[in-house]
Amino acid sequence: MQFCREKVKADCEELLGRFQQTDSVRFESFSAVWRSMKFSQVFYGTLGAEKKAFSREVLDTACSFFLPPFTFQIRVGGLYLLYSLYLSQSATPPQQIRLALKDWEHVKQFEHDAVEAQHLDTVYVLRQLLLHKAFHFTATPRLLSYQKKRKARRLPDCEAFVERPTRPQQLVSGDLLEELSNVQQHYERLKASICAAPDQPDPSLTLTRGDLVPRLQDAVLEFHRGQRLEAAPREDDDDESGGEGTSAQLECSRRAELLASIKSKSYGQAVEVSKSRRHRQVELGLASDSETAAASSSHRTHRMSLKARTNKNVQITGELKQETVKQTKLWCLTKLDSAPEDVPRKFPKFKW
Amino acid sequence: MTTTTQKWKNYISHEPHSMEEKMAASSSSTASNANIPEYEYIDVNTKPFHIGSFRNLWLERLKPCHYSYQEEDEEAFEADFAKEMGISMEIMGELKAICSIDSLSCHPADETPDPEVVPPDSTLKTLLQRKKRQDYKNNLKINRSGRHDFYADELDRLTVGRKPEEANDMIPEGEVILTINIYYPAIYDRFNYVRPHMTLMMTGSHSLADLRDAICCVSDLQVCGEFSSTPDMAPDFISKDHYKSAFFFFEGVFYNDMRFPECQDISMTTIEWAKSRNFPSYRQGKMEDVLLADLEVKVGFPYLYCHQGDCEHLVIITDVRLSHKNDCLDRKLYPLLTHKHRVITRKCSVCHVYIGRWLTTNDQFAPSNPCLFCDKCFRMLHYDVQGNKLGEFLAYPFVDPGAFN
Numbered sequence: 001m002q003f004c005r006e007k008v009k010a011d012c013e014e015l016l017g018r019f020q021q022t023d024s025v026r027f028e029s030f031s032a033v034w035r036s037m038k039f040s041q042v043f044y045g046t047l048g049a050e051k052k053a054f055s056r057e058v059l060d061t062a063c064s065f066f067l068p069p070f071t072f073q074i075r076v077g078g079l080y081l082l083y084s085l086y087l088s089q090s091a092t093p094p095q096q097i098r099l100a101l102k103d104w105e106h107v108k109q110f111e112h113d114a115v116e117a118q119h120l121d122t123v124y125v126l127r128q129l130l131l132h133k134a135f136h137f138t139a140t141p142r143l144l145s146y147q148k149k150r151k152a153r154r155l156p157d158c159e160a161f162v163e164r165p166t167r168p169q170q171l172v173s174g175d176l177l178e179e180l181s182n183v184q185q186h187y188e189r190l191k192a193s194i195c196a197a198p199d200q201p202d203p204s205l206t207l208t209r210g211d212l213v214p215r216l217q218d219a220v221l222e223f224h225r226g227q228r229l230e231a232a233p234r235e236d237d238d239d240e241s242g243g244e245g246t247s248a249q250l251e252c253s254r255r256a257e258l259l260a261s262i263k264s265k266s267y268g269q270a271v272e273v274s275k276s277r278r279h280r281q282v283e284l285g286l287a288s289d290s291e292t293a294a295a296s297s298s299h300r301t302h303r304m305s306l307k308a309r310t311n312k313n314v315q316i317t318g319e320l321k322q323e324t325v326k327q328t329k330l331w332c333l334t335k336l337d338s339a340p341e342d343v344p345r346k347f348p349k350f351k352w
Numbered sequence: 353m354t355t356t357t358q359k360w361k362n363y364i365s366h367e368p369h370s371m372e373e374k375m376a377a378s379s380s381s382t383a384s385n386a387n388i389p390e391y392e393y394i395d396v397n398t399k400p401f402h403i404g405s406f407r408n409l410w411l412e413r414l415k416p417c418h419y420s421y422q423e424e425d426e427e428a429f430e431a432d433f434a435k436e437m438g439i440s441m442e443i444m445g446e447l448k449a450i451c452s453i454d455s456l457s458c459h460p461a462d463e464t465p466d467p468e469v470v471p472p473d474s475t476l477k478t479l480l481q482r483k484k485r486q487d488y489k490n491n492l493k494i495n496r497s498g499r500h501d502f503y504a505d506e507l508d509r510l511t512v513g514r515k516p517e518e519a520n521d522m523i524p525e526g527e528v529i530l531t532i533n534i535y536y537p538a539i540y541d542r543f544n545y546v547r548p549h550m551t552l553m554m555t556g557s558h559s560l561a562d563l564r565d566a567i568c569c570v571s572d573l574q575v576c577g578e579f580s581s582t583p584d585m586a587p588d589f590i591s592k593d594h595y596k597s598a599f600f601f602f603e604g605v606f607y608n609d610m611r612f613p614e615c616q617d618i619s620m621t622t623i624e625w626a627k628s629r630n631f632p633s634y635r636q637g638k639m640e641d642v643l644l645a646d647l648e649v650k651v652g653f654p655y656l657y658c659h660q661g662d663c664e665h666l667v668i669i670t671d672v673r674l675s676h677k678n679d680c681l682d683r684k685l686y687p688l689l690t691h692k693h694r695v696i697t698r699k700c701s702v703c704h705v706y707i708g709r710w711l712t713t714n715d716q717f718a719p720s721n722p723c724l725f726c727d728k729c730f731r732m733l734h735y736d737v738q739g740n741k742l743g744e745f746l747a748y749p750f751v752d753p754g755a756f757n
């Protein structure tokens with residue numbers, strides 16, 4: 001089902017994009033978008049065992065929108081999407097939504113935020129999924145079968161859905177600050193060791209600011225404070241038009257998320273780091289970036305497979321080759337010697 | 353805000369002294385656990401983690417009702433929900449209506465569209481692609497829908513949510529279930545584009561020996577030797593009975609099958625070889641003593657199963673999760689075979705009806721060299737009524753790879 005991954009993702013993004021435009025986290029708004037796109041039809045025309053495989057694919061794709069790094073609103077949309085897909089799927093028994101252990105705390109935090117903000121429909125939908133045992137509690141978000149080569153290239157996350165305000169915090173993470181202070185310390189010690197009098201370092205060697213780490217940290221915190229002030233008046237505007245007071249609640253939970261993001265994201269893991277790097281690249285968005293990306297990807301494909309290398313290095317020629325070819329075609333055993341050689345049947349290749 | 357700042361500052365000012373301390377510090381108290389599976393390579397494989405501990409971490413986090421097999425009471429749920437959120441039952445009813453499946457219906461109430469047909473007017477990219485693909489397949493005029501799908505459906509129908517007859521045979525709630533792919537050695541040209549494999553579901557309480565016994569491979573049935581003079585002797589000599597040694601290799605440990613006195617530790621050669629060349633040292637274990645829950649493994653990573661001396665299979669654990677009420681819950685049906693690659697069988701070159709049982713070479717009666725015969729045709733062609741060998745040829749018992757279909 002990998003052939004349709006890209007299309008499925010595009011459809012989900014279209015749906016969530018329209019949901020984002022509604023500036024709402026109400027299920028009513030979501031179901032209106034769902035109906036306008038006739039999203040139930042996404043299951044139509046899958047046959048036999050395809051039903052199960054397609055449900056798996058579309059649920060796995062939708063589930064990613066329910067998790068960080070997306071904004072609270074997109075994550076609510078992702079949850080509604082999971083719920084709607086789960087109820088509408090054509091596979092019997094229904095395929096479960098895969099929830100990985102590492103993501104559980106994000107789900108709990110999300111639930112907490114939604115309860116705090118009194119988003120009744122959001123909490124209801126999540127609890128309904130749990131009630132109906134719609135989840136598989138797994139080790140990994142997707143099944144993994146080491147399909148490195150045939151794996152579709154990783155599709156980038158939709159930029160507009162990502163929680164923008166947390167990016168500087170992601171970039172200047174706890175790990176980075178720790179690493180920086182270690183480097184600084186090491187550097188000072190190194191300087192001290194080459195000085196005649198270790199207690200009085202040569203002032204001509206004072207080339208960096210000793211307080212770089214706290215200054216950087218203060219700058220990020222300052223930025224974060226500024227952001228919150230900036231965000232507040234805009235939310236007030238929304239309040240007048242939005243009704244229901246959801247925007248203020250949205251803001252409230254977003255603040256909760258921001259706080260959470262400082263806590264959790266400062267302990268960035270390898271995956272997080274690579275993610276934040278990717279975003280940084282996109283943000284700089286210069287031609288050189290896309291060039292290097294293209295260069296590095298072509299570099300990757302240049303590495304030959306083991307089979308290709310074997311074929312290249314082990315060359316059998318002449319009669320011997322004829323013989324080996326014949327011998328390995330074991331399934332041709334029952335054919336007469338005089339029968340014409342099998343001409344490989346040619347099927348037109350399907351272009352996606 | 354201030355507490356967050358304080359936490360952050362504390363964290364920064366803390367200088368880790370040892371590696372352990374550093375590792376402990378770099379992850380928060382709730383998330384600090386090596387047994388929470390994380391990717392080593394994104395979407396390819398995880399870092400190694402302990403299956404049993406992984407299970408316990410889930411159970412610590414969940415309420416028993418989350419993974420229980422029991423249906424839950426909708427009315428009790430609604431009452432609890434209304435109480436917790438502080439809303440009246442009237443609002444509760446409205447909420448339920450708003451979030452109902454009817455609100456998702458995409459067609460007028462008086463129409464019933466055919467869900468087996470791709471709607472021609474959809475704007476969804478997935479459907480445009482599906483339509484194009486189906487049109488293309490119809491053009492090929494090949495009916496490939498085949499037995500495989502049918503078999504898979506049949507299997508699902510028989511096992512989904514299946515409860516055992518004896519309560520004792522019930523897979524306990526919260527048991528860990530592993531999905532394991534075992535790949536066949538890719539020795540045939542034909543298999544270059546598909547990777548034939550079998551898929552098994554097992555529980556954490558199965559041993560590696562259980563896994564071994566569930567793997568079917570023709571080389572276990574392969575009969576060795578030339579039997580043209582004594583064709584009746586052949587079937588008694590089956591590899592599985594004769595060469596019982598085998599091992600799994602997971603994360604630097606060879607797990608040997610030592611259940612029978614004639615089993616040998618066939619990993620020793622490799623271990624000694626590695627030692628003499630300063631490779632990182634490998635360890636040994638017994639597959640009958642090790643439960644899947646005891647393993648520390650990477651999900652998605654290719655490991656090795658080796659038997660018959662040199663028949664090597666890749667083994668990939670594709671999924672580890674808690675059991676679910678829709679799983680087959682009858683312990684006796686495990687290890688549960690959920691997928692089996694169908695191999696095209698090679699028929700007898702005389703009758704073209706039966707699967708080949710004998711392979712002959714230098715055979716003056718044969719249309720090709722080598723050649724396959726079913727048992728009946730082989731005997732009729734190569735022996736007289738008294739069973740005396742006619743003419744010159746060599747004959748080897750043959751087991752078709754498709755024999756397990």
Ligand SMILES: [Zn+2]
Pocket residue numbers: 569570571572659663664665
């Ligand atoms: Zn084998």
Ligand SMILES: [Zn+2]
Pocket residue numbers: 700701702703704705706725726727728729730
């Ligand atoms: Zn025959």
